[in-house]
Amino acid sequence: MTDTKVSIGREQLTSAASNEVIIEMNKVNKWYDDFHVLKDIDLVVRKGERIVVCGPSGSGKSTLIRCLNNLEEHQEGEIVVDGITLDKNLKHIDHIRTEVGMVFQSFNLFPHLSILDNLTLGPILVRKMPKAEAQANAMKYLERVKIPEQADKFPGQLSGGQQQRVAIARSLCMNPTIMLFDEPTSALDPEMIKEVLDVMVELAETGMTMIVVTHEMSFAKIVADRVIFMDQGDIVEENEPNEFFNNPQHERTQHFLSQIL
Amino acid sequence: MAIVKAEKTPARAAPLSERSLIGWLHKNIFSSSFNTILSIVTLYVIYITVNEVWHWGFADAVWFADSRRQCFEISTDGACWAGVIGWMDSIFYGRYPRDELWRINLGGLLVVLWMVPLWLPRVKAKVFIGLSTVFLYPFLAGYLFSGGGKGVFMQVMVTLAIVCLMGNTLHSVISLIKGISLPEFLIRAFGKSTAPEKTQHYLLLGILFCSFVAVYYWQSSWQVEAVSWTKWGGLFLTLVVSGIGIASALPGGIILALGRRSNLPFIRVVSIGFIELFRSVPLITVLFMATTMFPLFMPEGFVLNKLVQVIIAVCLFNACYMAETVRAGLQAIPKGQFEGAHSIGLGYWQTMGAVIMPQALKHMIPNIVGSFIGLFKDTTLVSIIGLFDILGVLRAVGKDVTWLGLHIEPLVFGALLFFLICFAMSKYSRHLEVKFSTGLKNMTPNKRNKS
Ligand SMILES: Nc1ncnc2c1ncn2[C@@H]1O[C@H](COP(=O)(O)OP(=O)(O)O)[C@@H](O)[C@H]1O
Numbered sequence: 111m112t113d114t115k116v117s118i119g120r121e122q123l124t125s126a127a128s129n130e131v132i133i134e135m136n137k138v139n140k141w142y143d144d145f146h147v148l149k150d151i152d153l154v155v156r157k158g159e160r161i162v163v164c165g166p167s168g169s170g171k172s173t174l175i176r177c178l179n180n181l182e183e184h185q186e187g188e189i190v191v192d193g194i195t196l197d198k199n200l201k202h203i204d205h206i207r208t209e210v211g212m213v214f215q216s217f218n219l220f221p222h223l224s225i226l227d228n229l230t231l232g233p234i235l236v237r238k239m240p241k242a243e244a245q246a247n248a249m250k251y252l253e254r255v256k257i258p259e260q261a262d263k264f265p266g267q268l269s270g271g272q273q274q275r276v277a278i279a280r281s282l283c284m285n286p287t288i289m290l291f292d293e294p295t296s297a298l299d300p301e302m303i304k305e306v307l308d309v310m311v312e313l314a315e316t317g318m319t320m321i322v323v324t325h326e327m328s329f330a331k332i333v334a335d336r337v338i339f340m341d342q343g344d345i346v347e348e349n350e351p352n353e354f355f356n357n358p359q360h361e362r363t364q365h366f367l368s369q370i371l
Numbered sequence: 372m373a374i375v376k377a378e379k380t381p382a383r384a385a386p387l388s389e390r391s392l393i394g395w396l397h398k399n400i401f402s403s404s405f406n407t408i409l410s411i412v413t414l415y416v417i418y419i420t421v422n423e424v425w426h427w428g429f430a431d432a433v434w435f436a437d438s439r440r441q442c443f444e445i446s447t448d449g450a451c452w453a454g455v456i457g458w459m460d461s462i463f464y465g466r467y468p469r470d471e472l473w474r475i476n477l478g479g480l481l482v483v484l485w486m487v488p489l490w491l492p493r494v495k496a497k498v499f500i501g502l503s504t505v506f507l508y509p510f511l512a513g514y515l516f517s518g519g520g521k522g523v524f525m526q527v528m529v530t531l532a533i534v535c536l537m538g539n540t541l542h543s544v545i546s547l548i549k550g551i552s553l554p555e556f557l558i559r560a561f562g563k564s565t566a567p568e569k570t571q572h573y574l575l576l577g578i579l580f581c582s583f584v585a586v587y588y589w590q591s592s593w594q595v596e597a598v599s600w601t602k603w604g605g606l607f608l609t610l611v612v613s614g615i616g617i618a619s620a621l622p623g624g625i626i627l628a629l630g631r632r633s634n635l636p637f638i639r640v641v642s643i644g645f646i647e648l649f650r651s652v653p654l655i656t657v658l659f660m661a662t663t664m665f666p667l668f669m670p671e672g673f674v675l676n677k678l679v680q681v682i683i684a685v686c687l688f689n690a691c692y693m694a695e696t697v698r699a700g701l702q703a704i705p706k707g708q709f710e711g712a713h714s715i716g717l718g719y720w721q722t723m724g725a726v727i728m729p730q731a732l733k734h735m736i737p738n739i740v741g742s743f744i745g746l747f748k749d750t751t752l753v754s755i756i757g758l759f760d761i762l763g764v765l766r767a768v769g770k771d772v773t774w775l776g777l778h779i780e781p782l783v784f785g786a787l788l789f790f791l792i793c794f795a796m797s798k799y800s801r802h803l804e805v806k807f808s809t810g811l812k813n814m815t816p817n818k819r820n821k822s
C-alpha cells in the first residue's frame with residue numbers, strides 16, 4: 111500500500127461545488143470478457159466538486175474513471191459528461207476528451223518530444239492554436255507546476271515527480287473542465303509525492319472539477335468533498351471525508367481503512 | 372553494536388591486465404596454450420589469404436589490355452581487370468545509348484540535390500522535402516530516363532517536380548544563410564510581414580502559381596529522345612528497381628501495418644490476406660507471376676511493359692515485408708502512449724502521426740535498413756526473368772568474344788560494388804540510430820533502465 115504519511119500541512123479547503131451536474135452515470139455496467147468489473151454504477155458529480163475514489167487493488171477504480179473519457183467502453187447504462195452522452199459517435203468522444211483531462215500513474219509523457227512540445231501538441235493539433243500562443247500558454251502552466259526551467263528537456267531527463275507535474279500541465283493546456291487522476295503518486299518515491307500533491311491541491315483551489323483515485327488519505331481529507339469507496343465493482347460507501355474516515359459504515363470500508371491507515 | 376567505517380576507501384587504478392597492450396594480448400590472444408596455437412594458425416591463414424589476394428588482384432593484375440588473350444600474354448596468374456574496365460560503361464548503364472548517358476547522371480545528381488537538405492541541420496520542413504522526394508522526384512527522373520513525348524499528365528508532374536526542386540533548394544539556401552523559411556523570406560521580401568494571414572497565403576499561392584506556369588511553358592519546349600526500357604541496364608537498372616522499391620516499401624508497409632491493426636474487419640482481413648500471401652512465396656515466384664501470369668489475366672491489348680510489372684511486384688513484395696517490421700515496431704510502443712495521446716484529444720491519425728509512428732520508426736531503423744539492404748541485393752533476381760541488371764551485365768562480360776571466359780573478375784568487382792553500397796547503408800543506419808535517440812540522450816544508464 112502507498113505511503114500515507116505525507117503531510118501536506120494545510121487546512122481543509124472549502125467546497126467549490128455548484129449545483130450544476132457535470133457528470134452523470136446511470137446504472138453503468140462493464141465487463142472484460144466474462145469478468146464483471148463495474149456493477150450498476152450510479153454517480154453524479156457536480157461542477158467544481160472534488161471526489162476521491164479509493165478501494166482495494168482490482169476493485170475497478172481505474173476502469174470507472176477511464177470510462178469517463180472513453181479510454182474504456184462501457185457496455186450497459188448511460189454516461190453523460192458535460193451534457194454529452196457517451197456513445198459510439200466518434201465526434202462525441204473527441205469532444206469529451208478535449209473537455210476531460212487525465213493524469214496517469216505512469217505519466218505517459220511522449221518521450222520523443224521536449225517538455226514544451228509535449229504541452230503544445232494537443233493545443234496545436236486539436237485546438238488549432240497558433241504555435242506561439244500555444245507555447246506562451248504552455249509556459250504559463252509550466253510555471254504553475256513550478257518547472258518552467260525544464261521546458262527544453264526531454265521527459266527521460268526529469269525525475270518522476272517532475273514528469274508527473276508536466277503531465278498535469280499537459281492536461282491543463284487543453285483547458286479542460288474536468289480532471290481525472292488515476293493514482294498519480296503511486297509510481298513516485300516518497301520525497302516526490304508531496305510536490306505532486308501540492309500542485310493538485312493548488313489546482314483544487316482554482317475550483318476545478320476533480321476525480322482522483324488515490325490512497326493518499328491526507329490529500330483526501332484536505333481536498334475531497336466526497337470520498338467514494340469501491341470494492342469488487344461496486345460503490346460500497348460514499349461519504350464526506352470526516353465521516354468517511356472517522357465513522358465508516360460498511361464493514362468492508364472499515365476493513366480497508368484499518369489496512370491503510 | 373554499530374560498525375562504522377572510519378575512512379573513505381580511495382579509488383585505485385584497474386589491474387595492469389585491463390590497461391596495457393601486453394595485458395590485452397595476454398588476456399585475449401595467448402591466454403592458454405590451446406588459444407596460442409589457435410591464434411598462430413589463424414594469423415598464418417590470414418597471411419596466406421591476404422598475400423594471394425594481393426598478388427592476384429594488384430601485383431600481378433593486368434589493368435590495360437584489348438582482349439583476354441593479351442591479358443594472358445602479360446600475366447598468367449593475375450586478374451584481368453582490363454576486361455572489367457572495358458565494360459565499365461555497360462556495368463553502370465547497361466545498353467543505354469552512350470550519347471544520352473548524361474541523362475542518367477543528371478537524374479542521379481538531381482536526387483542528391485533533392486535530398487541534401489535532409490542532412491542540413493538548419494533546414495526546416497524536412498518531412499515535406501522527404502515526401503516530395505518519394506512522390507515527385509520519380510516522375511522527373513522517369514521522364515529523364517525514358518524520354519519521348521510528354522502527355523499532359525507527365526507535363527504537369529514534371530513541372531511540379533521542377534518547381535518543388537527549385538523551391539526546396541531555394542528554401543535550403545535561405546535557411547542556411549538567413550535562418551528563415553522560404554515562405555517567410557518571400558513574405559518579408561514583398562514587405563507583407565504585417566499583413567493578415569490570408570493576404571500572406573494568397574501572396575504565396577500567387578508566387579507558386581506563377582512559377583508553375585513559367586516552368587510549365589519552359590518544360591513544354593524541350594523534350595529528350597525516347598529510350599526504350601529494354602536498353603536500361605547495369606547498376607542503373609538495379610538502382611531504379613531497388614530505389615523505387617525502397618521508396619515505396621515504407622509508406623506501403625505503414626499503410627498495410629495500420630490496416631492489419633485496424634478495428635474495421637474488412638480492412639483488417641484484406642491487409643492480413645495481402646501480407647500473408649506475399650510473405651509466403653519467394654520473390655522470384657512473385658516476379659514470374661508478375662511477368663508471365665499477370666498479362667494472361669489482363670484484357671486483350673492491355674500491355675504493361677515488363678519493367679513496370681517487375682517494379683510493381685518488387686514494391687508489393689517489399690511493402691508486405693516492411694508491414695511486418697512496422698507492426699513489430701508498433702507493438703513495442705506501450706499502451707500508455709496511445710492513452711496519453713487520446714486523453715489530450717488527439718484523433719487516430721494525429722496519435723499515429725505525432726506520437727506513435729515517430730517512436731516506432733526510431734526503434735525500427737535497424738530493421739528497416741536491414742530490409743532495404745536485403746531488397747537491394749534481392750533485386751538481382753530480376754536478371755533471371757530477363758532484365759539486364761548489373762548481375763546480367765557482369766555475366767555477359769565472359770560471353771563477349773574479346774573477353775571470352777572472363778567470369779571471376781567481373782563478379783569480384785560486382786561483389787565489391789555491392790559490399791560498398793550495403794556497407795554504406797548499414798553505417799548510415801547506425802548514424803541515424805544515434806541521431807534519432809534524442810529522447811534518450813543525456814540520460815544516465817541507470818535512469819534508462821528504469822524507464
Ligand atoms: N484490459 C483488461 N482486460 C481484462 N481485465 C482487465 C483489464 N483491465 C483491468 N482488468 C481487470 O479488471 C479489474 C479492475 O481493474 P482496475 O479498474 O484497473 O482496478 P483498480 O484500478 O481498482 O486497481 C481487475 O481485476 C483487472 O484485473
Ligand SMILES: [Mg+2]
Pocket residue numbers: 171172173292293
Ligand atoms: Mg488502477
